[in-house]
Amino acid sequence: MAGRKRWMNLLMQSVFLGPSLLFFVVIVVIPFFLGMYYSFTDWNGVAVTVNWVGTRNFVAMFSDTKFWVSFWFTIRFTLAVVILTNVIAFLLALLLVQPLKMRNLLRTLFFIPNVIGGLLLGFIWQFIFIRGFAAVGKATGIGFFNLEWLGTEATGFWGIVIVFVWQAAGYMMIIYIAGLMNVDRSLIEAAEIDGAGYGQKLRFITFPLIMPAITVCLFLSMSNAFKMFDLNLSLTRGGPFGSTESLALNIYTEAFTNSNYGLGTAKALLFFVIVAAVSSLQVWFTKRREVQS
Amino acid sequence: METGRKYSARTLLLEVIAVLLALLFLVPFYFVIVNSLKKFADILKNSASLPKTVTFDNFTRAWEILEFPKAFTNSLVITILANVLLALFCSMAAYRLVRHPSRFNNIVFMAFVAAMVIPFQSIMIPLVRVAANLGLTGNLPGLIICYLGFGASLTIFLFHGFVKSVPVEVEEAGIMDGCSPFGVFFRIVVPLLKPMIVTVFILNTLWIWNDFLLPLLIVGGNAELRTIPLATNAFFSQYTKQWDLALAGLLMGIAPIIVFFLALQKHIIAGIAAGAVKG
Numbered sequence: 001m002a003g004r005k006r007w008m009n010l011l012m013q014s015v016f017l018g019p020s021l022l023f024f025v026v027i028v029v030i031p032f033f034l035g036m037y038y039s040f041t042d043w044n045g046v047a048v049t050v051n052w053v054g055t056r057n058f059v060a061m062f063s064d065t066k067f068w069v070s071f072w073f074t075i076r077f078t079l080a081v082v083i084l085t086n087v088i089a090f091l092l093a094l095l096l097v098q099p100l101k102m103r104n105l106l107r108t109l110f111f112i113p114n115v116i117g118g119l120l121l122g123f124i125w126q127f128i129f130i131r132g133f134a135a136v137g138k139a140t141g142i143g144f145f146n147l148e149w150l151g152t153e154a155t156g157f158w159g160i161v162i163v164f165v166w167q168a169a170g171y172m173m174i175i176y177i178a179g180l181m182n183v184d185r186s187l188i189e190a191a192e193i194d195g196a197g198y199g200q201k202l203r204f205i206t207f208p209l210i211m212p213a214i215t216v217c218l219f220l221s222m223s224n225a226f227k228m229f230d231l232n233l234s235l236t237r238g239g240p241f242g243s244t245e246s247l248a249l250n251i252y253t254e255a256f257t258n259s260n261y262g263l264g265t266a267k268a269l270l271f272f273v274i275v276a277a278v279s280s281l282q283v284w285f286t287k288r289r290e291v292q293s
Numbered sequence: 294m295e296t297g298r299k300y301s302a303r304t305l306l307l308e309v310i311a312v313l314l315a316l317l318f319l320v321p322f323y324f325v326i327v328n329s330l331k332k333f334a335d336i337l338k339n340s341a342s343l344p345k346t347v348t349f350d351n352f353t354r355a356w357e358i359l360e361f362p363k364a365f366t367n368s369l370v371i372t373i374l375a376n377v378l379l380a381l382f383c384s385m386a387a388y389r390l391v392r393h394p395s396r397f398n399n400i401v402f403m404a405f406v407a408a409m410v411i412p413f414q415s416i417m418i419p420l421v422r423v424a425a426n427l428g429l430t431g432n433l434p435g436l437i438i439c440y441l442g443f444g445a446s447l448t449i450f451l452f453h454g455f456v457k458s459v460p461v462e463v464e465e466a467g468i469m470d471g472c473s474p475f476g477v478f479f480r481i482v483v484p485l486l487k488p489m490i491v492t493v494f495i496l497n498t499l500w501i502w503n504d505f506l507l508p509l510l511i512v513g514g515n516a517e518l519r520t521i522p523l524a525t526n527a528f529f530s531q532y533t534k535q536w537d538l539a540l541a542g543l544l545m546g547i548a549p550i551i552v553f554f555l556a557l558q559k560h561i562i563a564g565i566a567a568g569a570v571k572g
Contacts, residue, residue: 012474016389019382020445021401026427027420027442028408034419045422092314099300100308108558109315112322115554115561116547117503119522123529124325124543127340127536132324135341166318171565178566227412230505234526248414252506255418264418272415279410 039266044259057266066242067267070250074226077161077246081225084165086217089172096173097180107177111170118167122234125163126150153243156236160244163231168224172217179213180206219282226275247271329540336536351541358532359542363517364524365549371433371508371520372501375440379448379497380490382441387452388482392461402453408446413506421510429511433518436511440501448493455489456482492564495557502550521546 039057043050061067092110096103113121129149137145149155183206191201207214229248232238238245238253245253251271255264328336329351331344355361390402420439421430429435459482467477483490505522512518519527525546532538554561 013389013393016385016478017398017401020386020441020449023382023438023441024405024408024445026423027439028411028416028446029404031416031419031423032408032411034423035416038419095307095311095314098304098307100304100311101300102308102312106311106315107562108555110318111558111562112319112551112554115499115503115550117505117522117550119503119505120525120543120546123525123539124321124547127328127540128321128324131328131336131340131536132321135339139341166321174562174565223410223412227414229414230522233505234529248412251414252417256510261418268415268418272411275412275415276410 035265035268038262039269041262043261043265045255045261046259053262057263060263061266061270064263066245067250069242070245070247073157073244074228074247077157077164077228078222078225080161081164081168082218082221084161085168085172085221086214088165089169089217090176092169092173093176093180097177107174110173113167114171116167118228118230119234121163121167122231125159125235129155129159150236151240153240156240156244160228160231160235163235164225164228167231168221172221175213175217175220176210179210183209215283219279222282223275223279226278325540325544328536329544331537333535333537351537352545355528355538355542355545358538359524359528359545360519361524361545364519364521367433367518368502368520368549371436371440372498375437375444375501376494376497378437378441379444380493383445383448383493384452384456384483384486384490385478386445387449387456388478390449391453391456402449405446405449409450413443417506417510424511431512431515431518433512436508436518439507439511443507444497444500448497451493451496452486452489455486459485488567491560492567495561495564498553499550499561502553521549 038050040052040054041050042053042056096107096110100106116124133145133147133149136142147155150159187205187209188201191205196204227248228246229252232244232246232249236244238249247267248271251264251267254267255261324340327343328340330347330349332346332348332350335345390398424430424435424439427435429438463485464477464481467481472480503522504520505526508520508523509526512520513523516527525542528542529539532542
């Protein structure tokens with residue numbers, strides 16, 4: 001009887017958990033640890049023999065100037081995107097929790113860029129920057145539109161920032177709206193009775209109460225910006241002269257274009273460590289500031 | 294935070310501002326649509342004006358070059374199969390993990406959650422080798438299996454949170470009535486999971502439909518298996534700066550997902566809010 005029960009339990013465990021666990025182990029866990037191993041080898045993707053080379057890849061990585069250009073680009077990019085996306089998304093959310101007649105339609109419209117993939121958006125915006133901006137510049141004479149968009153380091157950088165923020169703001173706006181809708185009216189009214197102005201209500205009531213939404217938005221925008229790949233590839237391909245190449249694109253190129261798989265996995269390992277560290281730190285830091293409502 | 298006041302002059306002003314902002318926000322789509330209907334020379338002359346003569350030539354040509362029906366079918370098959378299997382396997386796994394919290398199962402759940410911070414780019418290089426050795430490259434089932442592996446973490450995490458809120462008494466009643474463990478799960482638990490199944494379906498659809506890098510690495514070598522993003526990428530690198538063709542192709546590429554979004558927008562926006570708050 002006891003044996004039968006154990007056998008039954010094992011069967012249920014394999015049927016219910018088995019498929020997911022199997023795919024997860026094969027597709028995520030094994031490549032993850034294999035990558036750590038490859039980062040200490042000279043694997044080139046083709047050769048049958050893979051030789052242990054110790055820390056050579058890591059030494060090569062630290063003296064790879066292009067890698068550090070990518071690194072610095074990714075940091076500046078993430079910083080710009082996190083600030084702009086969240087400020088714009090929050091302001092839009094404040095606007096669209098007002099009792100506007102068309103607010104549901106407006107929320108939908110601001111969300112639309114989000115459902116389109118980064119690759120196609122990058123191609124679309126190539127046209128906007130190159131032809132669209134030029135046409136607007138010609139018609140209005142505003143200098144901003146007559147810049148050489150995507151052709152210089154600065155316009156390349158801000159070009160990607162513009163598209164990224166344009167796409168992500170609607171998403172973050174939805175999360176901020178959900179947060180704002182949860183704020184208890186009576187707390188706001190109590191503050192009004194105490195004579196608090198709009199800014200004071202925002203700062204002392206709204207911000208502390210929507211801290212969970214802020215955590216989620218900061219976390220999502222930061223990790224998405226740091227991992228940007230599709231948009232980068234389709235909008236600038238890292239150019240001009242590698243000045244807008246993100247870390248993710250640099251890793252891809254190192255492995256699949258230059259065939260330095262060992263060096264690529266070394267970079268990928270560092271990439272993982274940074275993403276994991278920043279994510280955990282950021283969640284921990286913001287969680288501390290959340291209040292129970 | 295919602296202001297309960299009546300529709301005042303101030304609200305009207307805010308409404309006007311919001312509408313103007315939304316129009317400004319959507320200007321890129323105006324450029325794409327009007328120019329996709331122009332002849333190439335007209336695009337170069339003036340990219341901002343409405344087309345003088347409307348031509349659908351660009352669309353018929355882009356349709357053929359992109360092999361749009363094929364790319365669309367590939368994207369659709371992958372998205373639907375991966376979605377159905379992810380929802381099935383992950384709801385079962387999450388159910389098991391919640392109801393049988395053995396030490397092994399707790400560690401497994403923690404592994405699923407921890408893996409959410411791993412960026413795709415840090416495992417893609419060895420993944421290509423593992424997938425090739427297992428015969429998962431160059432075919433659609435292989436690509437779908439990759440999605441089952443990568444999607445498991447978030448999907449199980451979302452179901453896990455939801456199953457915890459399902460009262461165990463309902464299941465016990467089912468067992469008393471003589472339901473098998475499968476009967477309890479499929480007849481009693483799954484119907485209760487419906488709201489989370491919708492959220493999971495939406496999040497995974499937006500991800501898989503638009504995904505570019507994984508299909509590129511797994512089926513990129515086989516032109517027959519191109520998804521919409523892969524076909525667009527190949528098309529665009531071949532016809533760079535041929536804006537008449539490119540814009541028509543891009544518009545066709547974004548149309549299906551926009552239709553999907555507009556049809557399900559209420560669920561999608563609710564699903565995003567729900568998924569994000571829990572994620």
